[in-house]
Amino acid sequence: MGYREPPDRKSMHSQIVRDVGIRIVAGSYKPGDLLPPEPSLCAAYEVSRSVLREATRVLVAKGLVISRQRTGVIVRPRSDWHLLDPDVLYWLIQTRPPAEFVETLLTVRRIFEPAAAQLAAEVASAQGVQAIAEAYAGMEAAQTPEELLEPDLAFHRRIAQATGNDLLAYIGNMLSLALRESIKLSSRHPDTHALSLPRHKAILKAISNRNPRAARRAALVQLEATRKDLSEILDRDVDRA
Structure with missing residues (x-):
């Protein structure tokens, strides 16, 4: 179950998780703060204690709060x-300024993606390389930025999968959500398709040729170019404001 979209009005459990989660991530409730006491939240949302406690268990599972007897729920x-x-x-993406989100994500990508591409070039199976190539073919076939999104995401996920390391594959899959928002932003660049294809093709070629150093270098070049594209878009937004 996800808590990303505004919940149905009947789902008060989902509404509490989303509302409180966003407030914590946005800093309205700061680390160390006590959440409002149970009676206050029950009254505010017009729910029973069992509904509130179930929502609290979800927030505990996400690492956002800890519940202590006689103390309450602490961020x-x-x-x-x-x-x-x-x-x-x-929630983090939605509550951060775009420039801050972009910088955070690009820092993570610079650490993760070149290393994943390098390892994939070293150890990927023929099937793994073919899966990356198929994602790239989907990018080539895309006619609009919207059509480009899913194969672009698949391209990066499949590189992580091609490393043969389950943990790297998991991280790559989890990063897809943040990467999706980044690609949506970069797709506002007028030349997004023409710019994106040769960068990704260079990564694919290096992996296919089993050249780890070239794969790492191509991934770094692609990320640096992405940084420039996103900076242009964000600067334009500032000028228009």
Whole structure:
């Protein structure tokens, strides 16, 4: 179950999780803060204690709060948050200025993607390389930025999968949510398709040729170019404001 979209009005459990989760991630409730007491929240949302406690259990599972008897529900330090949880990551994206989100994501990508591409070039099976090539073919066939999105995401996920490392594949899959928002932003660049294809093709070629150093270098070049594209878009938005 996800808590990213506004919930149905009948689903008060979902509404409480989403509302409180966003407030924590946005900083309205800060680490160390006590959430409002149970009676106050029950009255505010017009729910029973059982509904509220179920919502609290979800927030506990996401690492956002800890519940202590006789003390209440306390917001945990940011270092304890499960930032790769799809809901927590989505709330983080939605509550951060675009430039801050972009810089955070690009830093993670610069650490993760070149290393994944390098390892894939070393160890990927023929099937793994073919899966990456098929994703790239989907990118080539795309006629609009909207059609480009899913194969672009698949391209990056499949590189992580091609490493043969389950944990890297998991991280790559979890990063897809943040990457989706980044690609949506970069798709506003007028030349997004023409610019994106040769960058990704260079990565595919290096992996196909079993050249780890070239794969790493191509991934770094692609990320640096992405940074420039996104900077142009964000600068334009500032000028228009």
